[in-house]
Structures are given as C-alpha cells and as structure tokens.
C-alpha cells in the first residue's frame with residue numbers, strides 16, 4: 216500500500232520525538248503528526264531538570280496529610296479547583312489509595328528503572344548528535360529551610376542508594392560556602408543529587424526535531440489529529456491535513472491523550488497537572504546548579520543566557536488561564552531563599568499540563584485490543600527525564616527486540 220507510512224507518531228512533544236528518534240535508529244521510518252509546533256506543549260517551558268532523584272512517586276505515605284495542609288493555603292504548591300468532575304475525583308481517590316509504603320516502593324522501582332536508563336541514553340544522544348541544549352551534568356541541589364524536614368529526608372539516603380541514587384549532604388555552613396546565591400542564614404541543609412542533570416528544554420526538543428529530520432523522519436506541524444482507528448493490519452488517522460495510515464502508530468499526546476483514547480475504548484486515567492514557569496534574563500548572582508527549594512516546591516534553573524522559576528501542581532481540568540497568584544508564589548518562594556531571586560528582564564510567563572497518572576508511573580506499551588497501536592504517555596512531572604528510555608522501550612517493543620528494561624510496570628493493562 217503506497218500511501219502507508221511505517222510508524223506514525225501522534226504528538227510532537229519530547230516523548231513523541233524521542234520515540235521517533237529511537238525508531239529511526241532501529242531502522243524504521245517515522246512521520247510525526249503535531250497539532251501546533253514541535254515542543255509547544257508541556258515540553259516547552261518546563262524546568263529542564265533530569266532527575267533520577269525523583270524516582271519516589273508523588274503518591275507516598277504522608278502525602279494525604281501534606282495535601283490537606285496545602286489545600287488550606289491559598290498559594291500552596293498544590294491546588295485542586297473545587298468542581299464537579301467525576302473523572303478527577305475518581306483519580307484523586309485512586310491516588311489516595313496508593314499513598315502507602317508497598318505501592319510507593321513498587322512505583323519507585325518502576326520509575327527508577329526508566330529514569331536511570333534514560334539518564335545514560337540522554338548523555339549518549341547529546342554526545343553522538345552534538346545536541347546544543349545546555350546539557351549540564353553537575354547535579355541538582357534540594358535546599359531546605361526546615362531543619363526537621365532536611366534531617367528526615369537526609370536520613371533516607373540509604374534507602375535511595377538501593378535504587379542507585381547517590382547523595383551528598385551539606386550542612387548550613389558548608390552550603391553557605393558552596394552556593395553564594397543563597398541568602399544568609401536561611402538554609403538548614405542541602406542534599407545534592409550528583410547523578411541528576413539539566414537541559415534547556417526548548418533547545419533539547421528543537422535538537423531532537425533536527426536529528427529526526429536529518430535521519431529522514433517527516434514532521435508535520437499544524438496537523439491536528441481528529442480520530443484514530445486500527446485493525447489487524449494498520450492504524451488509520453484522520454487529521455486536519457487529511458488521512459494518514461501507518462503500519463504502526465504511537466500515541467504520545469501527553470495530557471491530551473485521554474481525549475483521543477476514549478474513541479479507541481482505552482481507559483487512560485490521566486489528569487492535566489498544571490504547572491507554571493517564569494523565564495528571565497540571567498541574574499548576576501545566579502545559582503551554580505539547578506535547585507529545588509524544598510519548603511516552597513520551587514525549581515530554579517540557570518542557563519548561560521537565561522533563568523527560570525517553575526513548579527506548582529494545579530488540578531483545574533483543561534483550564535488555560537495564567538493564574539497570577541500561582542505565578543507570584545514562584546517569585547515569593549524564590550525570594551525566601553535567594554539574594555537575587557529574579558532576573559533583570561522577565562521574558563516569558565507560561566503554563567503547561569503535565570500528563571499525570573494516579574500511580575505516577577508512565578504508560579508505555581501496546582494499546583490493549585489494538586495490534587498496531589502503541590502508547591507512550593502519562594510521564595507526569597518527569598517527561599524530559601524519561602524521554603530517551605521511553606523512546607528506546609517503544610522502539611524495542613515495536614521491532615520485537617529484547618527490551619533494555621522490563622516493560623511490565625508501564626503496561627496500560629493495569630488500568631483497563
């Protein structure tokens with residue numbers, strides 16, 4: 216059939232593009248269908264940290280009490296907009312049901328396998344394809360003002376070592392010498408994760424797109440997918456630019472995935488977890504490496520020519536307004552820690568929808584009931600960190616090669 220592509224990739228964010236590149240490396244042909252421009256979704260203004268350290272899932276023991284405290288604080292890092300939305304409440308209930316030690320361990324194992332596989336592959340792609348994306352391997356610092364919380368988290372370092380996550384601990388005095396950007400006397404202690412890294416995410420996505428094209432992949436921008444159907448031979452996709460057929464297709468629509476999955480009778484319990492960022496020109500006294508300001512849950516990333524504050528988790532459906540209180544909270548959080556909390560020029564205010572599953576584990580593998588349709592979605596807070604491993608896993612599964620990591624924890628069957 217001459218009008219059939221080899222593999223259609225539905226969605227041109229970091230996940231779709233990583234799948235495209237890994238499939239090209241495996242000798243397959245790809246066509247990426249993207250409604251806007253590549254990387255215009257959640258992959259654009261995120262914090263760009265590559266964090267194997269984030270292996271423990273959001274659903275953890277103690278999270279419910281923490282969430283209730285946050286919900287009583289107007290500008291807290293977590294917000295659930297009160298409204299009648301059965302899918303959201305079912306999601307929240309299931310999330311609550313996973314906040315126990317056993318499920319948390321299971322989630323950590325699943326996430327750490329994919330995170331550490333991805334971390335190595337990212338370094339290899341940056342090197343092999345000469346990506347210009349401000350890749351920095353000097354680690355990420357989690358900085359604490361609350362001494363009790365610092366001691367508590369520092370005491371878990373042995374448990375993290377089991378998952379291959381190394382830590383370096385700094386007390387207040389040692390960190391004051393280490394990081395001159397911090398205000399005097401506010402830091403109780405810091406945990407550095409030397410295995411973490413960072414990129415400038417929009418540059419990273421642009422580089423992925425460049426290499427996909429250079430290797431013969433086709434990227435169609437402005438191509439909105441309207442419907443998908445599949446049979447024993449192929450996947451047929453109706454788009455704003457006409458019908459596209461593929462021998463296989465990968466659904467990588469991030470937070471938009473459930474909208475198209477419904478017509479395929481697939482249950483994808485993904486909620487958009489809205490986050491915000493503000494990008495500035497670089498302050499003179501910028502932090503030396505990316506920071507997570509733990510008590511306010513603000514992430515700070517510095518690049519040679521830019522600086523970003525980001526975070527917050529808001530469950531307000533597909534609401535596309537910029538919430539001023541949330542943006543202000545980012546700056547207020549940074550001010551509590553940093554001598555120069557913002558850069559001289561404010562360049563962009565942004566929000567993105569993280570594709571959140573309630574177990575905080577992505578969905579990767581064959582779509583149940585669809586021989587040729589594959590899923591690569593639900594990467595939550597870690598799509599940039601898990602992209603390369605996801606791409607490799609999808610390429611291995613589609614080509615029938617032995618996968619580098621056990622695919623079982625990511626299968627969509629767990630939700631059907």
Ligand SMILES: Cc1cc2nc3c(=O)[nH]c(=O)nc-3n(C[C@H](O)[C@H](O)[C@H](O)COP(=O)(O)OP(=O)(O)OC[C@H]3O[C@@H](n4cnc5c(N)ncnc54)[C@H](O)[C@@H]3O)c2cc1C
Nearest residue numbers: 228230250256257258261262264440469490597598599600
């Ligand atoms: C504030 C914030 C900070 C973050 N920080 C980090 C971080 O430091 N590290 C990290 O690893 N992760 C981080 N994340 C998470 C990360 O951004 C996401 O996990 C990741 O971008 C998801 O990628 P994706 O390709 O699945 O989705 P997206 O990037 O959203 O891509 C989906 C694509 O599908 C397209 N699309 C939608 N509908 C259609 C349609 N009908 N037809 C065709 N195309 C369509 C969209 O235009 C979009 O380009 C952060 C997120 C936020 C919001």
